[in-house]
Amino acid sequence: MATQDADIFDDMRHRLITGEFGYGTKLRAEKLRQDYNCSASTVREVLFRLSTVGLVDFQEQRGFKSPYQSVERQHELTHMRILLETEGACLSIRLGGVEWESRLTAAHHKLSHIETRVRSSGDLIPLLGLWSRAEQEFHETLIDACGSGLLKRTHVVIYEQFRQQLVSAETNYGYFPENIREHQAILDAALQRNEDLMRVCVNDHLARNLTRPLPRKSYPDAFGKSSAI
Amino acid sequence: MATQDADIFDDMRHRLITGEFGYGTKLRAEKLRQDYNCSASTVREVLFRLSTVGLVDFQEQRGFKSPYQSVERQHELTHMRILLETEGACLSIRLGGVEWESRLTAAHHKLSHIETRVRSSGDLIPLLGLWSRAEQEFHETLIDACGSGLLKRTHVVIYEQFRQQLVSAETNYGYFPENIREHQAILDAALQRNEDLMRVCVNDHLARNLTRPLPRKSYPDAFGKSSAI
DNA sequence: TACGCTCAAAATTTCGAAAATCAAAGAAAA
DNA sequence: TTTTCTTTGATTTTCGAAATTTTGAGCGTA
Numbered sequence: 001m002a003t004q005d006a007d008i009f010d011d012m013r014h015r016l017i018t019g020e021f022g023y024g025t026k027l028r029a030e031k032l033r034q035d036y037n038c039s040a041s042t043v044r045e046v047l048f049r050l051s052t053v054g055l056v057d058f059q060e061q062r063g064f065k066s067p068y069q070s071v072e073r074q075h076e077l078t079h080m081r082i083l084l085e086t087e088g089a090c091l092s093i094r095l096g097g098v099e100w101e102s103r104l105t106a107a108h109h110k111l112s113h114i115e116t117r118v119r120s121s122g123d124l125i126p127l128l129g130l131w132s133r134a135e136q137e138f139h140e141t142l143i144d145a146c147g148s149g150l151l152k153r154t155h156v157v158i159y160e161q162f163r164q165q166l167v168s169a170e171t172n173y174g175y176f177p178e179n180i181r182e183h184q185a186i187l188d189a190a191l192q193r194n195e196d197l198m199r200v201c202v203n204d205h206l207a208r209n210l211t212r213p214l215p216r217k218s219y220p221d222a223f224g225k226s227s228a229i
Numbered sequence: 230m231a232t233q234d235a236d237i238f239d240d241m242r243h244r245l246i247t248g249e250f251g252y253g254t255k256l257r258a259e260k261l262r263q264d265y266n267c268s269a270s271t272v273r274e275v276l277f278r279l280s281t282v283g284l285v286d287f288q289e290q291r292g293f294k295s296p297y298q299s300v301e302r303q304h305e306l307t308h309m310r311i312l313l314e315t316e317g318a319c320l321s322i323r324l325g326g327v328e329w330e331s332r333l334t335a336a337h338h339k340l341s342h343i344e345t346r347v348r349s350s351g352d353l354i355p356l357l358g359l360w361s362r363a364e365q366e367f368h369e370t371l372i373d374a375c376g377s378g379l380l381k382r383t384h385v386v387i388y389e390q391f392r393q394q395l396v397s398a399e400t401n402y403g404y405f406p407e408n409i410r411e412h413q414a415i416l417d418a419a420l421q422r423n424e425d426l427m428r429v430c431v432n433d434h435l436a437r438n439l440t441r442p443l444p445r446k447s448y449p450d451a452f453g454k455s456s457a458i
Numbered sequence: 459t460a461c462g463c464t465c466a467a468a469a470t471t472t473c474g475a476a477a478a479t480c481a482a483a484g485a486a487a488a
Numbered sequence: 489t490t491t492t493c494t495t496t497g498a499t500t501t502t503c504g505a506a507a508t509t510t511t512g513a514g515c516g517t518a
Binding site for chain 3: 003004005038040041042045061063125
């Protein structure tokens with residue numbers, strides 16, 4: 001049986017990612033202790049762990065908070081996702097076999113099905129949970145054959161913070177109608193094993209979350225080719 | 230005054246990075262409790278935190294270990310460093326001003342001084358502590374003007390695990406005579422603000438730690454230009 | 459010898475409270 | 489009125505021990 005610690009950790013992570021606590025809300029140890037009917041140290045332990053994966057802010061002698069939402073933060077997380085996912089996807093193209101293609105196709109099919117339902121109903125909310133899981137699954141499968149467990153673990157950490165930053169109505173939960181076309185384009189690039197195209201597709205897909213463009217090269221490339229970022 | 234927790238965390242991190250515990254050694258809570266004359270929970274808290282930054286391995290109901298050394302792990306860490314440092318250095322070139330150039334030059338000067346002493350004496354060991362700090366300082370300054378706190382924090386986490394993997398005589402502590410020339414080349418690329426050259430220099434410098442090459446593109450680039458990785 | 463079982467020792471997880479620290483409200487001084 | 493100091497209440501940090509789980513040695517059986 002799993003340890004209590006681990007259960008509380010998972011549950012708290014889920015609550016944080018789905019935005020149950022508002023941005024910048026203080027996480028009172030006493031309140032959580034009651035929620036889970038456990039001791040103070042257990043709560044503290046869990047909150048510490050969550051703080052090192054960026055889902056909780058910790059300040060010495062001042063306790064724990066759910067992180068603030070900020071354009072700055074969204075920008076940095078998006079940038080990092082682009083960096084990790086383009087790299088991971090391109091490596092998967094180089095290293096992954098037909099088995100990887102197959103899993104990616106399956107993940108895309110599931111996601112595509114949900115996004116089509118969202119489009120026809122025009123309302124994301126009732127499908128938000130399903131969609132979130134499918135979206136994460138698709139993006140994780142995309143980089144799954146990259147050959148680096150470290151890259152994949154790092155990506156999960158960044159992805160979850162990214163999701164946490166976007167779980168409010170104002171930011172549209174990170175959902176856009178263009179997703180359908182863009183996810184399809186990413187799948188196509190994977191099946192064509194075209195790395196340059198993949199970089200462009202992933203970049204376009206994620207850059208939608210930016211309010212200002214990423215910095216471009218400070219001088220023109222000798223070949224006029226756009227850089228990866 | 231800093232909290233006891235934080236002090237122990239910093240000290241343990243230092244001990245782990247400098248390889249005081251052997252690879253794969255069990256970290257006994259009771260032993261550490263005595264070392265620091267504190268309670269078991271405090272030790273546990275610290276070890277949990279260290280485990281989420283990869284300096285300690287944690288297994289449910291089985292406690293904490295110093296991580297194993299493996300070629301696989303070194304490979305993945307090197308790969309990740311290349312990814313983060315090329316990106317960070319190129320962004321610094323785009324965004325950093327003369328103030329950044331100046332700090333990088335200063336960091337290089339300090340590092341260069343130490344590496345010259347190592348070369349003439351032929352013995353790294355007495356200067357290992359100094360060199361390590363200077364090396365880290367140089368590489369962190371390199372990406373310091375990248376504009377993303379997230380990228381910098383992620384890099385520190387990766388860098389420290391990388392260092393931890395190399396702190397034994399067999400791996401030469403990650404030191405090579407070629408360092409002098411390579412660090413100089415990186416500085417030059419920065420001052421020339423040449424991003425393509427920077428990618429090549431950083432790549433060459435770090436790839437030295439690899440026992441097998443990184444996967445190349447699966448088909449020739451249209452322009453015959455080598456990719457970032 | 460090999461395999462499985464039981465039981466005790468060792469280690470980990472969880473607890474609840476004491477000690478230390480911070481924050482807010484109110485009193486005193488400028 | 490504004491500023492500084494003090495007290496009190498709330499929160500965080502640290503502790504040491506109880507409860508739980510794993511480890512491994514010893515024993516019996518195929």
